[in-house]
Amino acid sequence: MQLPPADIGTPVDDIDTPALVVDLDAFERNLAKMAKLARDAGVRMRPHAKTHKSTSVALQQIAHGAVGQCVQKVGEAEVLVAGGVRDVLVSNEVFGQQKFNRLAALGQRARMAVCFDSPEQVAQASKAAKDYGVTLGGLVEIEIGMQRCGVMPGAPAIELARRIAEAPGLEFRGIQAYHGTAQHMPTHAERVAAIRQAGEAVRQTRDGLAKIGLACEIVGGAGSGTFRQEAASGLWNELQVGSYAFMDTDYASIGDEKGGNRYTEFEHSLFVLATIMSAPAADRVVVDAGLKSYSMEKGPPWVHGRAGLEPYGVSDEHARVRVLKGTSTPKLGEKLMLIPGHCDPTINLHDWYVGIRRGRVEALWPISARGASR
């Protein structure tokens, strides 16, 4: 783990770079807005820790009313439970006795659940739960259009759910129905249609489960691009949103409800602060933040609040910035706030959130589950 790039009270201009900076006002507005939306819709919030990788953020979401957290990996769950989170859902499958043993060990200290899409996983989880003397919650994941994991809705899902319900040490807890692809569909209309179709699969499965006496405490899913659809469906009851707290250029680039091409439901609160350490030409400067400071699979970052500057040609630890015609060339030593293409893998590169407000550092939060991919 690296040392933090600032102290509490450091002026923003003196933060060492590159640094992962959070605008605390914007971040807190995002948290409050989503919490209210969920409350108003009558659904629970279970935000996704794969985005923030930090107990510090998880506990703030819980303070805003979230029932717990989602994770993708057992390692993330271990960090959260050690940090005081008491209700964690692994919103994907895991495989291997040791992984389930680790989950069961956490079951001594927190309410744990995990998703299944095969009988082998159910058998491993049941063995672990018995060995550790705990109850593990089990959700059946159904395929609703994302084509990643999950069994088919209806009969196959009901058969697997029955197996979960009957397995010693396991408790059937509901349906995992996450449509990741839908979050990033370019138009609002496409996203609405995708979730409507997914809803039919959820309804069919839920109703089939009810017929054999299996109630769904949790019908989980939704992300920051579609959560209004799931929340209004009358089907999903837990939102697994993550990016809403921070946002990124990928989310900002999907269409809005009115047919526009900028999605502004939440504010950009996350930035990579970078310094211009070389200014070799009038139309080109170089910053000290590259592939190891932000994830690039969604393209180069945007420069926040500065028109006419376009990052390109990103290297391991640096990036060129094009200075468009009519824009004055930034000077050596100037700092830029970069908006990353994809917040989740960007956060996972850093060891500290540097929370800023009114021009100075107010908070340093360790990214305690950084690298917790096992």
Added chain:
Amino acid sequence: MQLPPADIGTPVDDIDTPALVVDLDAFERNLAKMAKLARDAGVRMRPHAKTHKSTSVALQQIAHGAVGQCVQKVGEAEVLVAGGVRDVLVSNEVFGQQKFNRLAALGQRARMAVCFDSPEQVAQASKAAKDYGVTLGGLVEIEIGMQRCGVMPGAPAIELARRIAEAPGLEFRGIQAYHGTAQHMPTHAERVAAIRQAGEAVRQTRDGLAKIGLACEIVGGAGSGTFRQEAASGLWNELQVGSYAFMDTDYASIGDEKGGNRYTEFEHSLFVLATIMSAPAADRVVVDAGLKSYSMEKGPPWVHGRAGLEPYGVSDEHARVRVLKGTSTPKLGEKLMLIPGHCDPTINLHDWYVGIRRGRVEALWPISARGASR
């Protein structure tokens, strides 16, 4: 920092996943081969630590005859010097008094050098060197076609070199001439032409410096895609190669000397070991390694030693794998060795190298400079 995914002696099949695995035989052959190529060409090796981010690897390269290490960041230099490396070149510019102070502090324990492309940086470095009572080496970086940092060759470079030579606390040490773009040009002929052209700029600058009495102890540059050209040029005398130790799909995809489309100068020694944790369809399985286990800006990884399996649709912590027609579907729990698209940012996601030989874990090396981007 995460716990290691295995113990010494753990069978490869029992390594927890995802894990960053190094085939020690292939890795050692790569190290020895490059060391011999440099020796035979009469040039020095100064491998780049931005690739490996680890004192453990640096010291092995030095044991193979390397004179020291390159880094991109002061933070990387701090880790290497603390770990016993005694000669470090920051092969890029830095800016800010605090960054130069940190370099000067290292100057008490190691021979340090840094690159310049502006008088402001020279003034900051000189001030730091005087304050700490050390001598910092200075290289002038010249623009040779990469269009990132660097002053123009010839007169501008000579003027800046003179300024470095005259600055108290600094010692002029040579020319930085790295052509990063050339490393990845698709054909061998293009790479040869790019380095030939770059060589003219180096020659002109070197000869001009000689006329004012400035000798170049170091003419540094070259990467794993073009090092034979620089080594044979009679101009460059230090190779800053990095990827050769590990390789990746991006390097493997450039053309070879004979006009073929696979570059096989070095062996793939680096893999992300992943487990199939969901097998929902005959033509699709899902592995437990995604964007947070390998860098994706060069595309999805390849599956090592298994034809007919193609990773696609990579998520934060998982990836789908397409099972092509005629290929039998891998089973739940099977492990795959993924070859990352780009080794440097992939390594920077992990805390441990897991060195394997003859089917078991033989070494665990901390990636001690992971995240050291400041």
